[in-house]
Amino acid sequence: MGMDFQPPHPVQFQGSGLARALVRALGWRVDFAGLPTLQGVIVVYPHTSNWDFPVAVLLKWAVGIPVQFWGKDTLFRIPLFGTWLRWLGGVPVRRSAPQGVVGQMTAMMKQKKADGEYFWLALSPEGTRRLTAGWRSGFYRLALEAGVPVGLAGLDYSRKRLVFRDFLRLTGDEDRDLEYMAGALQDFHGFRTGAAAPVRLINSGLSQADTIVK
Template sequence: MSATSTLQPAALTGPLRPHRRPSILARRVLGLFGWTVDAPGLPAEQGVILVYPHTSNWDFVVGLMAKWAVGIELRFWGKDSLFKAPVVRHWMRWVGGVGVDRSSPHGIVADTVRQMQDAAARGERFWLAAAPEGTRALTSGWRTGAYQVAVQAGVPVGLCYFDFRQRVVSVTRFVMLTGDMQADFAAFADYLGPRVGKRPELASPIQPRAVPGPRT
């Protein structure tokens, strides 16, 4: 990354494509616990949603209910081993899981970019949701796989937060990345940094995670 950058991700402000199958029941269940969902639509048929912060197992529960409440169609990465048992495989696919083969010679990013491009060619919606911290534990920063998918596929990124203080799930800000990681992550931090997770002390800093060098 460069030491300084004047680039900024371009905010998308055009009309949004509405979600397709909202669930009144899921919205009511969230409402019983004081949660609201602010997610009016998507700016394109393909894209990536980055979710922050991820500090608790409750994030998956709240996120799944929010997905159903507004009818947003999302995919998420899951270990391919989870898709081998028939019952679990069907459930994972039903909720949007995409099996990840870490042994793929092309890599997870390239495989997902290809899947997204294939979906675009078929006229299908494909939005990948990812929690780039990759774990509920405190880490040195974000994994960059989902970011690289957005850059290589040339698709917009939605910035989603789960704020446990305000009890709101929000997906209202969408940007086109610059490809300059420093500039893009600075914009992510400005918007997502103030959000409060279930366990705030476990929220990782919004910066690319350092990749360990080879052992010597």
Template sequence: MSHYELRAASLPRPGQRLALGLLQLFGWRVRYKPLPGPHGVAIVYPHTSNWDFVIGLLGKWALGLPFRWLGKESLFAGPWAGIMRAWGGVAVERSAATGATQRLAEKMHASDWFWLALAPEGTRSYKPHWRSGFYHLALAARVPVVLVYFDYGRKELGVVDVVRLTGDQQADMASIAAAYQGRTGFHPELACPVTLATPRADSPEQQR
């Protein structure tokens, strides 16, 4: 199925139409293709600005899809904990890294619908590579990877391209890099090269 541009007239709920309206007010549009199943990993790139969180959250609300995302444990211990969980937040397991990826994969499949959104750069600052947690999680759970992009040059938020990992890291990352070619972040000079770091631990914390 080809992708399409999200339009308010096609959205069933007022909250979705409001979120899309706010995006459109600032000149943004959302391109979307139905997800390839009830479970998966969505990676978000490029991530170079705090504005990405705002645009991404409005996009999630406009789509009406309960994407989840990983956050520091401290976000889920304070007064904002309830809001963070309501917005789809999942606390990173800092104290029990061993086996965390497998546990997250099992948690994903134990749910009727579980898509986890991750920023593989792990930071808004420039780094020479991506963190590899998303790759190991997708392989462990045997789920597809949706490539979400922020393109500030075109003012587009896209949830379109899908990659099914083969385990051939070089070939998989080449496919991902090709899909992200030409996408421009808020600070283009801070976008990380689309290449993986050597994994150091079996932990989704790498995707923080």
């Protein structure tokens, strides 16, 4: 589980000094010690507000970690906005594709592994800012099928911090894996208290709500 990966991790980054200064000025901090592998899936939790995306982007620049996120392909066709999404790390996916969104991303992740190329995908398994009964399973299926680790990024407004140090390889035992994640993320509080979904899988499929950008 999470003990599989101990810092310092081999994949390191150099962030933006300007972004770090802005993060400090806003009273935030980031606890991050690098990545254990060149490919993986990042779970960002909890997701309760529109503020989560700009805050996460600023903290990402501060530590210098390049991450991708998936979004509906139609968004990337919008002039300027689509270019901006790609610049941020957006990856277009077609929900109507025969292999599905998870299938598309799994194939891409496996190809990146085969080529030895960097590729970390970040997403919110809650899929919405509203309170839901749990997490959508797209991230779990992707990481398990691609054979990559899951990184847990806890976004905590109560203490203005992002903690991203915990990584685990999924066992395929959903109850065991989700119990570990719940324990690792239990002390993180979203912008809207009480709107965070409980850490449990609520479906076996993937809908558009699994995307970070909708």
